[in-house]
Amino acid sequence: MRRDPFQAIADPTRRSILVLLAVQAMTPGALATHFDTSRQAISKHLRILSECELVRTVPHGREVEYSLRPERMQEIDRWLDQFKRLWQQRFEQLDEVLTTLKKERS
Amino acid sequence: MRRDPFQAIADPTRRSILVLLAVQAMTPGALATHFDTSRQAISKHLRILSECELVRTVPHGREVEYSLRPERMQEIDRWLDQFKRLWQQRFEQLDEVLTTLKKERS
DNA sequence: AAAATCTGCAACCAAACGGTTGCATATATG
DNA sequence: CATATATGCAACCGTTTGGTTGCAGATTTT
Numbered sequence A, B: 001m002r003r004d005p006f007q008a009i010a011d012p013t014r015r016s017i018l019v020l021l022a023v024q025a026m027t028p029g030a031l032a033t034h035f036d037t038s039r040q041a042i043s044k045h046l047r048i049l050s051e052c053e054l055v056r057t058v059p060h061g062r063e064v065e066y067s068l069r070p071e072r073m074q075e076i077d078r079w080l081d082q083f084k085r086l087w088q089q090r091f092e093q094l095d096e097v098l099t100t101l102k103k104e105r106s
Numbered sequence C: 001a002a003a004a005t006c007t008g009c010a011a012c013c014a015a016a017c018g019g020t021t022g023c024a025t026a027t028a029t030g
Numbered sequence D: 001c002a003t004a005t006a007t008g009c010a011a012c013c014g015t016t017t018g019g020t021t022g023c024a025g026a027t028t029t030t
Helices: A012-023 A028-030 A041-051 A070-105 B012-021 B028-032 B039-051 B070-105
Strands: A054-060 A065-069 B055-060 B064-069
Touching: A012 A028, A012 A041, A012 B012, A012 B070, A028 A041, A028 A065, A028 B028, A041 A054, A070 B012, A070 B070, B012 B028, B012 B039, B012 B064, B028 B039, B028 B064
Parallel strands: none
Antiparallel strands: A054 A065, B055 B064
16 A cells, blocks of 8 residues: 555645645545545545645544645655756747847847 | 646656656666666656657667656646645644643543 | 444446567668 | 566556535524
8 A cells, every 4th residue: 555645646636635635634524525426435545645644633522623744745856856947948948939030130 | 649647647657767867867778777677668668758748858869868858747737736635634633632631631 | 322424445447558479660780 | 599677558457536415413494
């Protein structure tokens, strides 16, 4: 069973859950109202996000509040870093083409 | 069949392929030597990366050169953007705690 | 105390995933 | 021309995934 943030954000429902929790902490029940699936399915997703340490839980009586733990998300960002140079490069190339065109026109 | 960059980078082998191609373009055969799986398995991964438009192919005779298309990777980066503010915030909070401790000590 | 509510677990199921092997096609080499 | 090499497709297989339903435990509410 793979349990890393890359696998966690592969599912669109889990991505939506993370976005919702980025706005405000919520209980599983409240989260489930935003989706077209059963409450239990959302619970399963929360379990996975929990195991990936992307969310944190605080019990309040019979309710459980889930909130975002953005730290672990940085792992994805750090992995992307090695490609940012490349797409930056493409922008610069485009820039160059544009300035060349500008020069030619004038 | 989901075909988006999030699902593409969920698999560790595909992530490694992308990293290798970020360094230099390669043929499927050359790529396969870096992994402990069959050439066909790598071919399958390349097909998926192709469908996600994360790689581009240029035929050279009987060989095919695969190279990275970093543009599409930006989609992931853009999605991450909405969380960057949050983890930045955490750093600032830590910063605050540290300066408070420093003040107390002096 | 009884009923209602919130949550998570277990069992089950169809579909997708990641791998394998065998084969067909196209190109390069002897 | 015959052989070797590079690639991709198809069929198959065990495991994982994402969903369902039913149920049990804990906490509120009445």
